[in-house]
Amino acid sequence: MLKQDYQTWMDQVEPDQDFQARLTEAMTSEPVKTPRHTFRVLVAAAVMCGLLGITAAAYYMGAFEFLKEQNEYAMLGMNEVYETCAQPVGVSVTAENGDVFTVDRVATDGTFCTIFYCLYVQDETWQYAPRMALCSGGEDISMEGYDNSFENQEYLADDHTLYGAWRFLLRMPLEDGEQVELKLARYGDAEPGELAPLLWENTLTFSVNPIQGEQFELDAVLSARIGGEPVQVEAVSLNRSPLGTLLRLRWAEEDSSEKDWYDFALRDGDTGAYIPYDQVVINHYWDPEGYVDSVYELYGDVRGLKQLEIIPTTSVGGVSPxxxxxxxxxxxxxxxxxxxxxxxxxxxxxxxxxxxxxxxxxxxxxxxxxxxxxxxxxxxxxxxxxxxxxxxxxxxxxxxxxxxxxxxxxxxxxxxxxxxxxxxxxxxxxxxxxxxxxxxxxxxx
Missing domain, CATH: 2.60.40 (Immunoglobulin-like)
Structure with a gap:
C-alpha cells in the first residue's frame, strides 16, 4: 500500500522511468491474498476486483459481454469502439491440470491488439493470470512492457473464474487473415525467497482481420532537453485508427541514452485545441541500434487532425506545489x-x-x-x-x-x-x- 506521506514525496520528485518500473515491480511482486483481488503482471494501475459483486454464474458469459458491464472498464471510454471492432474468436485450450483459457474476441489494427479472454482455474490462488506473448511465425511481435494505459484489466467472477482484456503494442502490423500464436505460461504461488513454479505452458492459434488505420511518416526535428542536456528529437511516425493513435519520437543514443520522457504539449494546428496524451512504457530492446525511441498515445477525438503542433514545455520553479x-x-x-x-x-x-x-x-x-x-x-x-x-x-x-x-x-x-x-x-x-x-x-x- 502507498502511504500518504510517501505519495507526497513521490509527487515532489520526478523519478526516472527505469526507477518507476522497478518500483512498480517491487510494489506488486508479493500481494497479500485477499478475496476477489487479482495480480497484474505488467500493469501498475490495477483494477481492484474486490469491488465487484459478481456471482459464479458469470463464467457462462463471454469475456467481452462481461467486461462491458464493469464500471472501471466503462471509464476507459472504449465501449463503443470495441463493440464495433472486436471480432469473435472463440478458441480455447485446456491445460493438464484442467485450467481452461479461452480467447473470446480480438480487436487489432496495425499498432494494437487487444485480447478479450476468460480463464477458469482449478485451484484457488492469488496468481491467476498467465503471462502472455503474441507471436507470428514463431517471432515475438509484441513489445513487452506496454504500460500507462488500461490493459491488462482483470476481474474475478468467483474464486475460479477470471475475465480480462490484455492489450498488446505491436512491433509490426498484421496482415488480413494472418495466423498468430498467443503463448501462455501460468505460474503458481511462490514460497518466500523462491521462484514461482511453472504450472503449465500452452499456445493458442487463431487468425486476425485487422481494421485499416492511417500511417503517417513524419519529418520534423525538435530541440529538447533530456536529463538536463540539449537533444535533437526526431518525430518519426504517427499511426491512427479507432483503436488508438500513437506518436513515435526518436533521438540518437550518443546524444542521450536516457530512456526518459521529455515534456511537451500537443495542439491541433487548425483548431487550436490541445490534445491530452500519455507516454507508453516500452521495452527498449527493440529500439533501432544507436537510437532511443519514445512512444506516446494521443487521447480524445483526433480523427480530423491534419496539422499537429508539438510544443516543448519547461518546468518553472522547484518542488511541485x-x-x-x-x-x-x-x-x-x-x-x-x-x-x-x-x-x-x-x-x-x-x-x-x-x-x-x-x-x-x-x-x-x-x-x-x-x-x-x-x-x-x-x-x-x-x-x-x-x-x-x-x-x-x-x-x-x-x-x-x-x-x-x-x-x-x-x-x-x-x-x-x-x-x-x-x-x-x-x-x-x-x-x-x-x-x-x-x-x-x-x-x-
Whole structure:
C-alpha cells in the first residue's frame, strides 16, 4: 500500500522511468491474498476486483459481454469502439491440470491488439493470470512492457473464474487473415525467497482481420532537453485508427541514452485545441541500434487532425506545489498552472472508495498522467485525511480524463469519509516554448 506521506514525496520528485518500473515491480511482486483481488503482471494501475459483486454464474458469459458491464472498464471510454471492432474468436485450450483459457474476441489494427479472454482455474490462488506473448511465425511481435494505459484489466467472477482484456503494442502490423500464436505460461504461488513454479505452458492459434488505420511518416526535428542536456528529437511516425493513435519520437543514443520522457504539449494546428496524451512504457530492446525511441498515445477525438503542433514545455520553479479545490467548487477548471494541466471535475465516495475525475485543461503535458497518485483529501481545517491508501488511475482515451480511485484502509475510510471538504492535487508549474514548436502536416501514406 502507498502511504500518504510517501505519495507526497513521490509527487515532489520526478523519478526516472527505469526507477518507476522497478518500483512498480517491487510494489506488486508479493500481494497479500485477499478475496476477489487479482495480480497484474505488467500493469501498475490495477483494477481492484474486490469491488465487484459478481456471482459464479458469470463464467457462462463471454469475456467481452462481461467486461462491458464493469464500471472501471466503462471509464476507459472504449465501449463503443470495441463493440464495433472486436471480432469473435472463440478458441480455447485446456491445460493438464484442467485450467481452461479461452480467447473470446480480438480487436487489432496495425499498432494494437487487444485480447478479450476468460480463464477458469482449478485451484484457488492469488496468481491467476498467465503471462502472455503474441507471436507470428514463431517471432515475438509484441513489445513487452506496454504500460500507462488500461490493459491488462482483470476481474474475478468467483474464486475460479477470471475475465480480462490484455492489450498488446505491436512491433509490426498484421496482415488480413494472418495466423498468430498467443503463448501462455501460468505460474503458481511462490514460497518466500523462491521462484514461482511453472504450472503449465500452452499456445493458442487463431487468425486476425485487422481494421485499416492511417500511417503517417513524419519529418520534423525538435530541440529538447533530456536529463538536463540539449537533444535533437526526431518525430518519426504517427499511426491512427479507432483503436488508438500513437506518436513515435526518436533521438540518437550518443546524444542521450536516457530512456526518459521529455515534456511537451500537443495542439491541433487548425483548431487550436490541445490534445491530452500519455507516454507508453516500452521495452527498449527493440529500439533501432544507436537510437532511443519514445512512444506516446494521443487521447480524445483526433480523427480530423491534419496539422499537429508539438510544443516543448519547461518546468518553472522547484518542488511541485499542491492545488486545493473545495468540493462545493466542483467542477473546477483551475489546474494551478497558467498554461494548463489537470483539474478535478467530480468527486464521489462509494463502497470504501474515493473517486475523483481529473479533466485536462488547456495545454497539458504527460507529467500528471504519469504520477503514481496526485490526489489527496482534507477536512475543512486543511488536515490530511485517510491512511494506507491504494491508488489506481484509469485514463479515458475518448476524452483524456483521468479517474483517480483511492481506496484507504476500511478503518480510516469509516472515520474520515464524512469529513472530506477539499481535494488536493499535485501541480507542475511549466510554460510553453512556442518558439521551439514543430508543425507537422499529416499526409496519409
Amino acid at each position: 499542491r492545488q486545493v479545490v473545495a468540493l462545493e467548487d466542483l467542477p473546477s477548471a483551475d489546474s494551478g498552472n497558467p498554461d494548463g494541466g489537470y483539474a478535478p471535475a467530480s468527486y464521489e465516495a462509494v463502497d470504501g472508495q474515493l473517486i475523483v475525475k481529473m479533466q485536462p485543461v488547456g495545454a497539458v503535458n504527460a507529467w500528471y498522467a504519469r504520477l503514481l497518485n496526485g490526489v489527496y483529501f482534507q477536512d475543512a481545517q486543511g488536515e490530511d485525511l485517510f491512511e494506507d491508501v491504494w491508488v489506481e488511475k484509469i485514463k479515458n482515451r475518448s476524452d483524456g480524463t483521468i479517474t483517480v480511485i483511492s481506496t484507504p484502509s476500511a478503518e480510516s475510510y469509516a472515520r474520515d469519509v464524512d469529513k472530506v471538504a477539499r481535494i488536493c492535487f499535485s501541480v507542475q508549474q511549466y510554460k510553453l516554448l512556442e518558439g521551439q514548436k514543430a508543425v507537422i502536416r499529416l499526409d496519409a501514406q
